[in-house]
Amino acid sequence: MNPGVTVVVPFHEARRRNGLLDRAVRSVGQQTVPVRLQLAEDIHRAGAATTRQAGLELVETEWTAFLDSDDELDPDHVEQLLACAQTTGADYVYPWFRVRGGSDPFPLFFGQPWDDDHPHQTTITILVRTGIAQTVGFHQPPAGSTVGGQRGGEDWHFTLGCLAAGARIVHHPARTWTWWHHGANSSGLPGRGDARPGNRRPRRR
Known part of the structure; x- marks a missing residue:
């Protein structure tokens, strides 16, 4: 395994057309430490879990x-998470976010240390050891499924998988990226939001 960090960005064609992918990729290119970029396109409308898994592999x-x-990431997003991992010995580091166009769905979790006995949602904008991530992998859960007392998508299942695999999970209590909410969010599903065929909105801000 080579040293360093790879940022995996799954996307579907609408994100290329409407400029959102360009914004995300630009934020990766502006990182204050060297990173690799791995794009993964959802050509077959398989959804975010399958597409992210293809990039991860x-x-x-x-x-x-x-x-x-x-x-989009702040320029020092990866640098901060790497420093946290090196200081704490973490295998999985999750920061926090600022929200544009909506509200924080998990406000009580910001700044609260991770507790293995009481896991909670973290979002997928994390830093994780690749060996653990590739072992756990991403799988789209059944609609409406509840695990660990919480309903969540593939990111929640992935977090619980990392925990079960023995990963040391640490919260970095800083807002290092922007979570854009908009009327065309697809929530990782191929039939929703701007992932629907022919959908060209929203425009890049």
Whole structure:
């Protein structure tokens, strides 16, 4: 495994057309430490879990970071998370976010230390050791499924998988990325929001 960090960005064609992918990729390119970029396109409308998994399987660096194609990283996002991992010995580091166009769905979790006995949602914009991530992988859960007392998508299942695999999970209590909410969010599903065929909105801000 090579040293360093690869940022995996899954996307569908609408994100290329409406400019959101360009914004996400630009934020990766502006990182204050060297990173690799791994794009993964949802050509067959399989959804975010399958697409993210395809990108993850190509990663050859020690660390993997994830970014959804309609969000963006602060320039020092990866640098801060790497420093946290090195200081704490973490295998999985999750920061926090600022929200544009909506509200924080998990406000009580910001700044609260991770507790293995009481896991909670973290979002997927994390830094994780690639070996653990590739072992756990991403799988789209059944609609409406509840795990660990919480309903969530593939990111929640992935977090619980990392915990079960023995990962040391640490919260970095800083807002290091922007979570854009908009009327065309797809929530990782191929039939929703701007992932619907022919959908060209929203425009890049």
